[in-house]
Amino acid sequence: MREIKQQPEVWQELALNIEAARTEIEVFLAPLLESSDLRIILTGAGTSAFIGEIAAPALAKSLRTRVDAVATTDLVSNPTQYFAEELPTLLVSFARSGNSPESIAATDLAEELLGRHLVHHLVVTCDPAGKLAMKHGDQQNSFVVLMPAEANDEGFAMTSSFTSMLLACLLIFNGRNDQAIQALSAAVSNILSAKxxxxxxxxxxxxxxxxxxxxxxxxxxxxxxxxxxxxxxxxxxxxxxxxxxxxxxxxxxxxxxxxxxxxxxxxxxxxxxxxxxxxxxxxxxxxxxxxxxxxxxxxxxxxxxxxxxxxxxxxxxxxxxxxxxxxxxxxxxxxxxxLGAAPDNPFPDGDVNRVVKGVTIHPLSTVQ
CATH class of the missing domain: 3.40.50.10490 (Glucose-6-phosphate isomerase like protein; domain 1)
Structure with missing residues (x-):
């Protein structure tokens, strides 16, 4: 419940953080967005993938460019299909922890199939110590945007991490929108107190x-x-x-x-x-x-x-x-x-995990 109720405050902090990094963000994005044939891919696994499904229609409309939402689980299992076009590509990766096996694999496969000269990475994540943030934190063709520390949910289900990364994406690409953040915070505070x-x-x-x-x-x-x-x-x-x-x-x-x-x-x-x-x-x-x-x-x-x-x-x-x-x-x-389930850990036997387990990433070179 704490991670649900904290969201209005987390969003306020998020908006401030995005504005503090606005100059760096624009230096990274502006040259890419000037390309007339840029392809933007919004990706993630599970809930993180759904961020892309929500944001893609809005960004395509506002940016007037191609924006595709493709889950990492699809990119990794079918890379030659989704990375078939030799176009300048901005891969926007959403990840709460960045430790899911598909998170790193998707970024690697993009570079393997398209070449590093065509691929840039925007990583939106909640864990500064996660594998995805660590890998891309110092790469010239990458930019990492971290969510407020509170957004790194401890519970099984993604709540504030989901909404924070969604709003971060919209603020990054569409610019500052204090009115939207204030309105959303007020509306959700009312839901939590009155509904x-x-x-x-x-x-x-x-x-x-x-x-x-x-x-x-x-x-x-x-x-x-x-x-x-x-x-x-x-x-x-x-x-x-x-x-x-x-x-x-x-x-x-x-x-x-x-x-x-x-x-x-x-x-x-x-x-x-x-x-x-x-x-x-x-x-x-x-x-x-x-x-x-x-x-x-x-x-x-x-x-x-x-x-x-x-x-x-x-x-x-x-x-x-x-x-x-x-x-x-x-x-x-x-x-x-x-129903008597445990919301913070609904699968105590480990049948389903907070960070997915059991995934084997197969080298693409072995099947080409």
Whole structure:
């Protein structure tokens, strides 16, 4: 709970740290962003990969350049496919510890296949002593951005590390945004002080099948929210995620009378129409109490169960995800407690680990 509740304060410190390093960041990035054929790859494993899925649409729009979100688990297992184009490439690696085997391997494979002259690395991580930070800290083609010390979560599930690295990415590429950080901090402080009991009650009446839906950047958030619940309950709650439009194309078969659907409603007026459409449809199918919305305006609640986060209506969905996910974090925590799991260590037998184990990195030269 401490690592969930500390997030507004951590974000404030993060924003100050990014601004303190702004000149160095711009010296590193500016020449790269001037390249008309630059490819930016946002990567990480698990929750860290979902940061890229959330941020990529927003960055592609603001930077007017190609931004791909590709997990390290895909880059490492299929490197010749994902590094097939000989283009100037900025590999942005997100990692809480930087000790996952795929983290280092992805950066090595990029250089092996594209050549160091084409590859630059931006490492966004929470652990200054992690392998990824240590490897790239003194390389000329790399720049390491460290999160505040508090963001290096001690618990099993990533919470403040996830939101801090997401916001760091947006602040690094889109520039200073004090208004967004202040608005997000205020909204989340309100959630933690005024809404936690409501979230706890929702967790106690929820069944064992939860679906998260979101559009655009919020599809990545739906994926992260589903994983958070699955992790914190040690798999006792079955979770699913999809986009608002994609859900109808087969995955809707997952719902039954015991399903709870949580919909993250976009702040974009056009996109939100599709979110509201699926909310209305699912409430006809399941009943109002089985579909909950999280939105930034009363229209997003569709006159039925939901929470409205005030003061965030002007934010892009990628920023909004940092506030929305706090609902998912709290919901996962209270579901875990209800089921008698241990949120800080839901897998005491070590079947699933905080830092992944059991991965063998195979040399690419052995198969070429």
């Amino acid at each position: 936690e009991k409501d979230v706890e009650q929702l967790a106690h009446r929820a069944g064992d099948k939860i679906v998260y839906l979101g559009s655009g950047s919020l599809t990545g958030l739906a994926r992260e929210s589903a994983l958070k619940l699955l992790e914190l309950t040690a798999g006792q709650v079955i979770t699913y995620f999809d986009s608002a439009l994609g859900f109808r194309h087969g995955p809707k078969a997952v719902i039954d009378e015991a399903t709870l659907v949580i919909v993250f409603v976009s702040s974009d007026h056009y996109t939100s129409r599709y979110d509201i459409d699926i909310v209305s449809e699912l409430r006809r199918d399941l009943g109002d109490d089985h579909v909950v919305t999280i939105s930034v305006s009363p229209a997003g609640t569709v006159d039925a169960p939901g929470w409205v986060l005030e003061g965030l209506a002007d934010l892009d969905d990628a920023y909004l995800a940092a506030a929305y996910v706090v609902f998912a974090q709290l919901f996962g925590l209270h579901c875990s407690l209800r």
